[in-house]
Amino acid sequence: MERQKSMEKGLLRKSLSIRERKFPNEDAFLESGLPRKSPREIKKPQNDEPECHVTASVFLSTFVAVSGSFCTGCGVGFSSGAQAGITKDLSLSVAEYAMFGSIMTLGGLIGAVFSGKVADVLGRKRTMLFCQSFCVTGWLCIAFAQDALWLDCGRLLIGIGVGLFSYVIPIYIAEIAPKHVRGSFVFANQLMQNCGISLFFIIGNFLPWRILSIVGLMPCLLHVVCLFFIPESPRWLAKLGRDKECRSALQRLRGSDIDISREANTIRDTIDMLENGGESRVTELFQRRYAYPLIIGVGLMFLQQMCGSSGVTYYASNLFNKGGFPSAIGTSVIAIIMVPKAMLGTVIVDKMGRRTLLMASCTGICLSSLLLSVSYGFESFGILTDLTPIFTCIGVLGHIVSFAMGMGGLPWIIMSEIFPMNVKMSAGTLVTVTNWFFGWIITYTFNFMLEWNASGMFFIFSMVSAVSIVFIYFLVPETKGRSLEEIQAMLSNSVQ
Numbered sequence: 001m002e003r004q005k006s007m008e009k010g011l012l013r014k015s016l017s018i019r020e021r022k023f024p025n026e027d028a029f030l031e032s033g034l035p036r037k038s039p040r041e042i043k044k045p046q047n048d049e050p051e052c053h054v055t056a057s058v059f060l061s062t063f064v065a066v067s068g069s070f071c072t073g074c075g076v077g078f079s080s081g082a083q084a085g086i087t088k089d090l091s092l093s094v095a096e097y098a099m100f101g102s103i104m105t106l107g108g109l110i111g112a113v114f115s116g117k118v119a120d121v122l123g124r125k126r127t128m129l130f131c132q133s134f135c136v137t138g139w140l141c142i143a144f145a146q147d148a149l150w151l152d153c154g155r156l157l158i159g160i161g162v163g164l165f166s167y168v169i170p171i172y173i174a175e176i177a178p179k180h181v182r183g184s185f186v187f188a189n190q191l192m193q194n195c196g197i198s199l200f201f202i203i204g205n206f207l208p209w210r211i212l213s214i215v216g217l218m219p220c221l222l223h224v225v226c227l228f229f230i231p232e233s234p235r236w237l238a239k240l241g242r243d244k245e246c247r248s249a250l251q252r253l254r255g256s257d258i259d260i261s262r263e264a265n266t267i268r269d270t271i272d273m274l275e276n277g278g279e280s281r282v283t284e285l286f287q288r289r290y291a292y293p294l295i296i297g298v299g300l301m302f303l304q305q306m307c308g309s310s311g312v313t314y315y316a317s318n319l320f321n322k323g324g325f326p327s328a329i330g331t332s333v334i335a336i337i338m339v340p341k342a343m344l345g346t347v348i349v350d351k352m353g354r355r356t357l358l359m360a361s362c363t364g365i366c367l368s369s370l371l372l373s374v375s376y377g378f379e380s381f382g383i384l385t386d387l388t389p390i391f392t393c394i395g396v397l398g399h400i401v402s403f404a405m406g407m408g409g410l411p412w413i414i415m416s417e418i419f420p421m422n423v424k425m426s427a428g429t430l431v432t433v434t435n436w437f438f439g440w441i442i443t444y445t446f447n448f449m450l451e452w453n454a455s456g457m458f459f460i461f462s463m464v465s466a467v468s469i470v471f472i473y474f475l476v477p478e479t480k481g482r483s484l485e486e487i488q489a490m491l492s493n494s495v496q
Helices: 002-018 024-031 056-089 094-122 124-143 148-176 182-203 209-229 234-239 243-254 261-275 282-286 288-306 309-314 316-322 327-352 354-381 388-407 410-418 421-475 484-494
Strands: none
Touching: 056 094, 056 124, 056 148, 056 182, 056 209, 056 243, 056 309, 056 316, 094 124, 094 148, 094 234, 094 309, 094 421, 124 148, 124 209, 148 182, 148 234, 148 410, 148 421, 182 209, 182 327, 182 410, 234 243, 234 261, 243 261, 282 288, 288 309, 288 410, 288 421, 309 316, 309 388, 309 421, 316 327, 316 354, 316 388, 316 421, 327 354, 327 388, 354 388, 354 410, 354 421, 388 410, 410 421, 410 484
């Protein structure tokens, strides 16, 4: 224990030395061992250093990485548009289609279990290539499926690829992006996923489901080709001791005329100090010094899924039909609106900050779920039946748009920021598994709960969203504008 405390203090002193102690107020906070401040009291340090230039290489690398999220969005949107065609052509029951719809999240859970280890062993780039091997095979299985078994196998394989993507994409972007745009760039992950969902919500109204699966295959193949043109994560290279390659990748990302020595040294010193404590094991995650970031990461992922987001997105057409609103119109309206809304989130995430946007998103989900609860309640009692379709449309639209604005992408941003390199693999895996496990529970039970008591189900989702607001207000810190090393130093101080 004494050795560990000494190591953490040494890390803080070394990090401060590299930054030439330009933030005297922050130095006092970090070195004094003061009690942890609440998240709303943590102030961003005044940084006098010029912000790092965002190069074309960073833009290209981010765009290529988040193209994997576009593939994810295609998989998510497929189940809504294809539901009527698949159930008719292959004579699937409600239970069989519920299995098909939810088995992607089960595959995501499987992929999530191995995501951290695979990303650490193969590297960020090769892990994304590995993901696409599952996605390509999965889409081919669906396209040529003749029964439910082949459908489920294909969907499961896509889910495994998506589960790996959900960890490695935000981690890669957070490790290459300058700190002042890191939030916006990681949030582009959610933006591209929404683009994929929107595309399939629209074309799913016109294309047969087999053609739709071929369309889903195309971006996967294109992504494989583009991955050969981006650099590996400098922080991953530094962790493996490949310093020359680390500096080369960092120089490529920051520009040939930029002095990257300070950033490279900070990364190297931080990793060296963390690795002085020896090889990290999963059991070390449950030490007191990791409790705070672990509660934040696991808590956000749990709440993200328990607000019902996956079920609403996967089965949007069914929700519209149940409320008496034309599903083709409803899904098209969602597709048109959710992309600009996610674009707005991408722009403002580094201006408003993570906490404000998260609470605004949860508020919208809470109100939308409450409206859906009232709408389906009126329908079951035969009250104001003329208003039920309107309430359903507003509720479903509000739920999906509010989720896309913040709660969909921000937990992944925060997950990529709060864990130090020595436990990022095990902590990221645990957080990602939490997300996919509860996502599978929601997507599998959603149609059954909808048939049982739609009003009660959405009332529960509304209460979960209200709890999310309280959780974020009291526990989630603001991380915008801080380097990954500064965030980790701040969280280390919070448990001293």
